[in-house]
Amino acid sequence: MGFHLFKSDRCLKIDGHKEETINKPLVTFEPDFVYIRAVDRGLNPLVGLPSVGDKVKRGTLLGKYERDSFPVYSPVSGEIVAHENVFLADGHSYDCLKIKNDKEGTWETQTKFKSAEEATKDEILAHIKDSGIIGFGGAGFPTYRKYQLKADADCLIINAVECEPYLTSDYLLGISNMEKVFKIIPYLLKLSGAKKVYFAVKKDRPLLIEEAEATAASHPDIPFEVQALPDRYPMGYERNIVREIVHKEYDMLPIEAGAIVNNLSTYIGLGEYFSEGKVPVIKSITVSGEVNDPKTVLTPYGVLSDDLISFCGGAKNEKYKVICGGPMCGNAMDSSFALLLQGNGLVVMDNIQTLGDPCWHCGECCSQCPMDLQPVQIQMALVSNDIERMIALDADKCVGCGLCSYVCPSRIDVTQNVLKAKALVIKAKKERK
Ligand code: SF4
Ligand code: SF4
Structure with a gap:
């Protein structure tokens, strides 16, 4: 199969809505609690997990992934008070460490690293991995x-x-x-x-x-x-x-x-780690959309979305959804969840209409897809559970840009359907290897 070329000419000018926060200063928020996943991607408990009652600092190692020793660090100083099953930003619930934040922000910094001239390539690579x-x-x-x-x-x-x-x-x-x-x-x-x-x-x-x-x-x-x-x-x-x-x-x-x-x-997080020994556990998160006081907040990862929304004046309306990551590529969530390390935004929406009207087969999603896919056809193959068709339609080449949902006149969440098909295709291809 040849390359699936990304069609730059299909990029659109869309409303950025950035004026709500772009001229406001970054502000800091220290939540009462954070929730950090206690299991790795294979759902194995982190190796070396501390116990309930243990004290931690910001930057204390909480454990490592069993498979590749990838480290996980505490984003706050305080005490581990419980294990709880908590929804995370990926939409699944996991066993998490609940850490009570003493709000002192006491750091456990890592040892100072060599200069770029002194360090070998292997040492630099290992140090990047150690940063988590x-x-x-x-x-x-x-x-x-x-x-x-x-x-x-x-x-x-x-x-x-x-x-x-x-x-x-x-x-x-x-x-x-x-x-x-x-x-x-x-x-x-x-x-x-x-x-x-x-x-x-x-x-x-x-x-x-x-x-x-x-x-x-x-x-x-x-x-x-x-x-x-x-x-x-x-x-x-x-x-x-x-x-x-x-x-x-x-x-x-x-x-x-x-x-x-x-x-x-990522560059800023690495720069801080290499120069000051502080692991990247504090995130810059934009909280915007239908909230009373939109702003961009410096906060520990593991914070609950509801706590961040309250800090930003609360949602404007009683009923709302939170899109984790932004309206084009993010996931719409119904209930509060803890932010993962990769989080960068929460957008509160009170009017997400998905799968509302039937597909008109207008073809708009196909003509705008920058990967030259046929989202409507992939969606139909998903509905009929036709994995061979999903494979033939290259569903796994979707980059999750969200343009197909954005242009759909029926406001169908085409992107989520294509992404579901993509996951099925990736799984099927792995099983056939
Ligand atoms: S999200 Fe939609 S428009 Fe974007 S690459 Fe995937 S199928 Fe194409
Ligand atoms: S843009 Fe929407 S209505 Fe048009 S073909 Fe695609 S899914 Fe159907």
């Missing part, structure tokens, strides 16, 4: 895996596009933390062998562009270039960024085109 950092753009892919390379990369790309409507978490964090980005770049250049760093940002973000260029000017040794991209959705998607900047396509991963793409907040 995952992709903060929402995907949650462990960052160290992007740097397990067979050959050198050509370039690094910092993804500061943040094209998801309502979200300003990266933007506000970036404006006030650009120096941390430049603290981690020398390590990543050495580790990847890349010769150039691109800062991908929407061209209508002059303050962020200014901040990046001003900070770059004080690091003349770093080969850094700002790339201002059009205000289109989904411009922040990796395939789109790679095509715009390095003019190449790829099949599975950007490294096939010589690029490694990480989110701006």
Whole structure:
């Protein structure tokens, strides 16, 4: 099978709704409790879990994944008070550690790391893994895996596009933390062998562009270039960024085109860890939509969505749904849930109409899909549980951009249906290997 090319010409100008939070300062919120998953992706208990009654600091190791020793850290200082089954932002409930926050914010920092000149590539890679950092753009892919390379990369790309409507978490964090980005770049250049760093940002973000260029000017040794991209959705998607900047396509991963793409907040988290020894457990989360006081909040991960919404003045209406991650790519949730480490936004909506009217077979979802898929056909194959058809229609190539739902005149949640089909296809392909 050939590449499924991402069709940049199908990117749309959509209403960003960012004005609700973009000019407000970042504020800090310390919840009374946080809930941290006590099991790994295979549902095995974390190795080395502390006990109920144990005291922890912000940055204390809570345990490691059994399979790959990936670490999980406490985002607050306080005491572990219980194990509870709690809904997390992925829509499932898990055994979680309930940690009472003493609100002292006492850090357990990690030992200071070597300079980029002194550290070997293996040491840098191990240190990234030790940070426990995952992709903060929402995907949650462990960052160290992007740097397990067979050959050198050509370039690094910092993804500061943040094209998801309502979200300003990266933007506000970036404006006030650009120096941390430049603290981690020398390590990543050495580790990847890349010769150039691109800062991908929407061209209508002059303050962020200014901040990046001003900070770059004080690091003349770093080969850094700002790339201002059009205000289109989904411009922040990796395939789109790679095509715009390095003019190449790829099949599975950007490294096939010589690029490694990480989110701006991932860079900031790594910069803080490498320079100050603080693991990335405090998140920048935009809380917007139908709330009384929308804002972007610095808060420990594991916070409950209801606590964050209350901190932002509460929902405007009695009945509402919360979209975790933003209206295009996020999941709509009915009840309160704890935020995962990759969380970056909560959008409160009081009018989510899905699967309302029947499909008119207008074909609009097909003509706008940037992956050139046929969402309506995939949806029909899902309804008839026809796995062969779902495979033939390449449902697993969906990038979850949400455009098919956005353009659907019947307000059908086509994206969620395609994503369900995608999961079935991935599972079926694995079983047939
Ligand atoms: S979410 Fe819809 S429009 Fe986006 S890639 Fe998937 S099928 Fe295509
Ligand atoms: S856009 Fe909506 S109504 Fe039109 S074909 Fe796709 S699913 Fe059906």
